Amino acid sequence: MDIKGMRYFISAAENLSFTKAALEQKVTQTAISLSISKMEEELGFQLFSRKNRSVQLTEAGRDFYEHIDYVVKKYEEAVEHGLKTSTGKSGEIRLGVPDCIMGMSLIPSFRIFQSSYPQLNLKVLIVPPHKIMQAITTREIDAAIGFPYEFESNTTLEHRIFRNDKLLVALAQNHPLAKSSDLNLEQLNAQTVTVVHPQKSPLIHQYMCNIWAKAGFAPNKVIHAATLDDAIIEVAIGNAIMLITEHSKSFCNSSLTFHNPRALDALHVEIAVAWNKNLNNPILKGLVWALVEEFQYSPELSVPKHDAI
Incomplete structure (x- = not known):
C-alpha cells in the first residue's frame, strides 16, 4: 500500500464514485478500481460494496477512511515541512556558544537573523569551551562560535571569521x-x-x-x-x-x-562561526549572513544575502 493508493481510496470514498475519483486524480477508472481491489486484498476486508454502477463504503471502509485520511494529511504536512526546511523556509538550528557573555554579545546578530527568518527557530546553547569541538562533531549542535585557531585544527569543519x-x-x-x-x-x-x-x-x-x-x-x-x-x-x-x-x-x-x-x-582576537563541511543547511547560511552583516559585511566571505538563500 502506497500513498498514491491511499489518495485514490480517499477520493473514491469522498465521491462515492470510481469515475469521479479517476477524474479528480487524473487517472483512468481502471487504475482506481485495480488500486482499491489490491488494497482490499492486502487489508483482508472490503472497503466498498459494489452494486451495479454505484459504490458505497462498508462499515469497515468508513472506519478505515477516517483513519487513513488523517494519515495522508499528516504525511502531506510532513512533506511540506521538509520542503520548507530544505529551502531554508522553516526549521531549527542549534548554535553552541562558549559562555553567556559571548552569547549576549551576539544578540544583535540573532535579532537580524530572526527578523529575516521569522519562521525559523534559533536555539542558542551554552557549551563549555572544552566541549565545543565534541558537540559539533557529534551533531549535538549545528554550528559553534569560537576562535578560528581552534577550528583550523579540525579538517571536518568550515569556518568564517565574522x-x-x-x-x-x-x-x-x-x-x-x-x-x-x-x-x-x-x-x-x-x-x-x-x-x-x-x-x-x-x-x-x-x-x-x-x-x-x-x-x-x-x-x-x-x-x-x-x-x-x-x-x-x-x-x-x-x-x-x-x-x-x-x-x-x-x-x-x-x-x-x-x-x-x-x-x-x-x-x-578574531571570532568565528564553524560548522561541519557535510552540513548543507540553508538555515545555517542565513545565520552566517546575520553574523557577518552585523559585524561589517565582507563580500569575500561568499555569504549570500538572505533573500538569495
Whole structure:
C-alpha cells in the first residue's frame, strides 16, 4: 500500500464514485478500481460494496477512511515541512556558544537573523569551551562560535571569521589602576591576571598566549579560573585584572571598569562561526549572513544575502 493508493481510496470514498475519483486524480477508472481491489486484498476486508454502477463504503471502509485520511494529511504536512526546511523556509538550528557573555554579545546578530527568518527557530546553547569541538562533531549542535585557531585544527569543519574584537583591560572599580588615564605595559605586567584554566580549552589558551607575546604582555602572576564567570568574580573583588573583548564588556558585571591602553593596541582576537563541511543547511547560511552583516559585511566571505538563500 502506497500513498498514491491511499489518495485514490480517499477520493473514491469522498465521491462515492470510481469515475469521479479517476477524474479528480487524473487517472483512468481502471487504475482506481485495480488500486482499491489490491488494497482490499492486502487489508483482508472490503472497503466498498459494489452494486451495479454505484459504490458505497462498508462499515469497515468508513472506519478505515477516517483513519487513513488523517494519515495522508499528516504525511502531506510532513512533506511540506521538509520542503520548507530544505529551502531554508522553516526549521531549527542549534548554535553552541562558549559562555553567556559571548552569547549576549551576539544578540544583535540573532535579532537580524530572526527578523529575516521569522519562521525559523534559533536555539542558542551554552557549551563549555572544552566541549565545543565534541558537540559539533557529534551533531549535538549545528554550528559553534569560537576562535578560528581552534577550528583550523579540525579538517571536518568550515569556518568564517565574522568579528575582529579589540581586547580591553577589565578591573574592579576600586582597583588602584582603575582611574589611570593610560596604563603602560610595565604597570600591566606587574598585575595578577585571571584566565580560564588551560585544561578547559588548550587551543584557546595557546592562541591567547601567542597574542600576549606579540604585544609584550607578560603578567607577573596568572590565576586560572574554572569558568569565565569565576574569572569575572576574581576581577570584581579585586584579586586580578583580565582581558575581555570589546563587544562583551556591556554584558559583564557592572562593578567592573574597562581601559583601552595604547600599550595593548595590537591586541585583537578574531571570532568565528564553524560548522561541519557535510552540513548543507540553508538555515545555517542565513545565520552566517546575520553574523557577518552585523559585524561589517565582507563580500569575500561568499555569504549570500538572505533573500538569495
